[in-house]
Amino acid sequence: MPAPLAGERAEWSAEFGRRFTVFVDTEEEFDWRAPLSRGNRQVTAMRAIPAAHARFAEWAVPLTYMADHPAVAEPAGADILRGVLADGRSAIGAQLHAWVTPPFAETLTPANSFAGNLPEGLEAAKLDALTSAITEATGAAPIAFRAGRYGLGRNSLRLLAERGYRLDSSVRAYYDYGGEGGPDFRSIGNAAFWRDGILELPFTTLFTGRARVGGTRLFDQLGRVPRGRGIAARLGLLSRVSLTPEDMPLSDVLEAIAVADGEGLRMLNFAFHSPSLAPGHTPYVRDAGDLRLFWRWWDEVLAALDRRSIRPASLHDVLAAATPSVGGGPGTHLTEA
16 A cells, blocks of 8 residues: 555644544454354454443543444344443444455455455445444444455545545554555554545554664564564564554553654554453453453553543544645545555
8 A cells, every 4th residue: 555645644633632542343253363254253242342431431532433244233232332322422433354244255265354355346345234234233324444454455445435434444554464465554654644535544553662763664674584573672672563452562552652742643543352352252361361451551551641641532533633734635646556
């Protein structure tokens, strides 16, 4: 995916200040070590959402629930989402897991798990099925989107804009999924930008350590050396840190927040998966001890953000505050292949 042009960059209104948002990938449960299966549709971990929602509410943090097809196809899941959306600040979004979203016309392969690799007509049909299911289940049409496995393709943003979506958060800044058949985001940083009529809000990733100015280039070079990235991280030279409690240590994330604050980054985008709210469904929260650490991570991170006057933002806050750059804006530049 090409880096944003100068005219595509989004600007934030002066009164917006410095903000953060939290997206919850609200999805089915599956074995993360096993091949993907269309039969994985259980959403029992969603029962933990109301209590988790209340904990975030204590910090006045609204959540955006990026729901996939199983999460809203099950009546219990739909009931839970309607309940938490009643706070008036949280929002519903869509997350397209192609392998569990009808129509099932594609062969189930790793490459086809990235929805953007599918033929345009099939990607559109799955997006329509997901959008309709969410709207029917929650009474609200989703306007934010995330592709499962961050699987954007050359048609994805245009298809979203045609269906009334306004924001996408499928880009994971500085990550490359090309080895698995997915997109390459190494040239894209954390700044929000407009493309194909959609506001792209990347999942925030920071480089930390004494050699962090080396960024993606140095990180790629270390990847060619056996255990190079791990050694660099342990020596405090370079780490790549995403803003998530899943596989990102608390100390690393607190340092990343400090780096973002020092660099004047106006918008931080956090995320986690809903099955991590209950033990045993993700590799990040395997037992009750891991769940305690998960919540300690959030308590410490939210306290650090508060000390730095980085305030929470709802989805609608974000959309209201993002404006086009001078000479740019929605639809100005088309996504290249």
